[in-house]
């Protein structure tokens with residue numbers, strides 16, 4: 001099974017577990033605002049790591065970002081396949097179809 005699919009399965013299983021024995025359950029028991037804040041913190045840590053020299057730290061922080069994003073998606077009952085479908089859709093509108101993929105004014 002693909003790593004992300006396996007992790008999604010584990011996170012779904014642990015959502016309602018005992019918060020004392022599961023970090024995923026602990027995050028869910030704390031609620032969406034805490035989960036969202038945690039994702040934001042991990043994203044900032046990834047940005048800091050990206051601007052520093054080492055590669056290992058960025059790999060670790062990127063894993064934290066992906067994990068906490070997946071915990072948040074699971075809490076909102078959004079399957080990872082929805083995110084993948086959106087990425088696939090964008091693949092279809094990028095590249096040759098310049099108009100459809102062009103960022104709005106002021107964007108990058």
Ligand SMILES: N=c1c2ncn([C@@H]3O[C@H](COP(=O)(O)OP(=O)(O)OP(=O)(O)O)[C@@H](O)[C@H]3O)c2ncn1[C@@H]1O[C@H](COP(=O)(O)O)[C@@H](O)[C@H]1O
Pocket residue numbers: 007010011014021022023024025038064067
């Ligand atoms: N990827 C992770 C993962 N990353 C970090 N952590 C835990 O997150 C906690 C906090 O780690 P941080 O690095 O964010 O440290 P922190 O910012 O100081 O901590 P807090 O402010 O969040 O308390 C630690 O207890 C880590 O063990 C994780 N816990 C679980 N997973 C995955 O989730 C699965 C289910 O885990 P459980 O829910 O614990 O069974 C596991 O099999 C893993 O695949």
